[in-house]
Amino acid sequence: MGRIKTDSNLTRKDVIISKAATLFREKGYKAASMRELADIVGVEAASLYNHIKSKSELLHEICFNVANRFSHIMDEVEAEKISSLEKIEKLLRFHINGMVHHFEEVYVSDREWKYLSDPYLSNFQNQRRTYRKRFAAIIEDGIRKKEIKKIDPTTAVLIMLHAISGIESWHRSKQKINGDELEENMITILVGGLKK
Amino acid sequence: MGRIKTDSNLTRKDVIISKAATLFREKGYKAASMRELADIVGVEAASLYNHIKSKSELLHEICFNVANRFSHIMDEVEAEKISSLEKIEKLLRFHINGMVHHFEEVYVSDREWKYLSDPYLSNFQNQRRTYRKRFAAIIEDGIRKKEIKKIDPTTAVLIMLHAISGIESWHRSKQKINGDELEENMITILVGGLKK
Numbered sequence: 599m600g601r602i603k604t605d606s607n608l609t610r611k612d613v614i615i616s617k618a619a620t621l622f623r624e625k626g627y628k629a630a631s632m633r634e635l636a637d638i639v640g641v642e643a644a645s646l647y648n649h650i651k652s653k654s655e656l657l658h659e660i661c662f663n664v665a666n667r668f669s670h671i672m673d674e675v676e677a678e679k680i681s682s683l684e685k686i687e688k689l690l691r692f693h694i695n696g697m698v699h700h701f702e703e704v705y706v707s708d709r710e711w712k713y714l715s716d717p718y719l720s721n722f723q724n725q726r727r728t729y730r731k732r733f734a735a736i737i738e739d740g741i742r743k744k745e746i747k748k749i750d751p752t753t754a755v756l757i758m759l760h761a762i763s764g765i766e767s768w769h770r771s772k773q774k775i776n777g778d779e780l781e782e783n784m785i786t787i788l789v790g791g792l793k794k
Numbered sequence: 795m796g797r798i799k800t801d802s803n804l805t806r807k808d809v810i811i812s813k814a815a816t817l818f819r820e821k822g823y824k825a826a827s828m829r830e831l832a833d834i835v836g837v838e839a840a841s842l843y844n845h846i847k848s849k850s851e852l853l854h855e856i857c858f859n860v861a862n863r864f865s866h867i868m869d870e871v872e873a874e875k876i877s878s879l880e881k882i883e884k885l886l887r888f889h890i891n892g893m894v895h896h897f898e899e900v901y902v903s904d905r906e907w908k909y910l911s912d913p914y915l916s917n918f919q920n921q922r923r924t925y926r927k928r929f930a931a932i933i934e935d936g937i938r939k940k941e942i943k944k945i946d947p948t949t950a951v952l953i954m955l956h957a958i959s960g961i962e963s964w965h966r967s968k969q970k971i972n973g974d975e976l977e978e979n980m981i982t983i984l985v986g987g988l989k990k
């Protein structure tokens with residue numbers, strides 16, 4: 599995964615990518631223009647091209663950054679000597695945190711990846727499929743060990759990941775609980791729902 | 795709610811609305827044209843206008859049909875003499891069924907309602923808000939009666955409704971369990987997660 603990026607070691611390119619994620623979420627990738635991005639970054643459109651080649655490169659960066667984080671946490675969780683239910687809890691907390699604290703990027707990678715072009719598109723789809731399979735395998739293992747109810751693992755992954763992407767509407771709601779409470783509530787319901 | 799519509803008492807207009815829902819889901823409301831709709835229905839574009847005034851009327855019909863079903867089931871469930879958890883289960887089964895068996899309409903009303911124009915838009919948004927509040931009130935009642943874990947009711951509604959809208963990806967998946975199994979799995983996890 600490489601170093602964690604703090605505000606102080608963000609490169610100019612990182613800043614551009616982050617602003618692009620905000621723009622792509624708000625307007626959609628298709629409708630967003632490099633000119634608008636330049637306005638938001640506060641530079642001339644021409645000078646954006648010193649850092650990135652094209653609008654599509656920005657989408658690649660966003661999607662593959664997120665994909666890297668997914669595969670990194672999955673490697674980490676699979677290697678840990680903890681119960682299946684604890685593994686699932688860890689993955690869920692990772693996803694909830696992503697939706698709360700890195701909303702723009704995660705949202706864009708989840709909704710706009712279809713505008714990637716090949717070879718990136720098929721590679722990204724393949725990574726998504728693999729991720730979900732590995733997640734389902736942890737659930738399956740938990741069922742075998744009788745930690746988890748007898749359910750369809752693929753359906754359980756679908757339920758949990760979609761419930762978490764619903765945090766989108768939490769961002770939009772006016773009267774809302776804070777991010778930590780949201781996390782605890784989601785874990786209570788989702789992990790509670792799996793537990794045998 | 796009025797009579798249940800079976801295939802035999804569908805009017806020409808019903809057929810057009812149903813095909814419109816399919817078209818709007820596939821292409822998005824904005825991108826879809828009346829000409830394409832006429833092609834799918836198998837008539838001349840001009841003859842569509844004998845049944846409906848405009849593309850926007852189709853969106854109104856779809857969204858408000860779904861809204862009517864929501865408010866109808868909520869009235870029904872609220873009036874029943876069953877536990878809070880049973881009420882929630884009933885609502886969840888209703889939503890799961892909608893996503894499995896009336897996918898096109900439910901999907902369009904959930905994603906494309908933002909293209910409604912006022913007064914329909916604010917009316918529809920208001921109905922959505924009211925529906926979610928009534929749903930949250932049932933959860934709150936269940937918490938008070940100690941049937942349900944101490945959780946934030948609004949978050950619980952968010953989790954459950956988004957988990958169910960994830961059935962969209964179930965429709966797209968190749969190797970999938972059948973609709974009834976999907977329903978049972980979802981109920982096991984979601985109702986199980988709320989239960990004290």
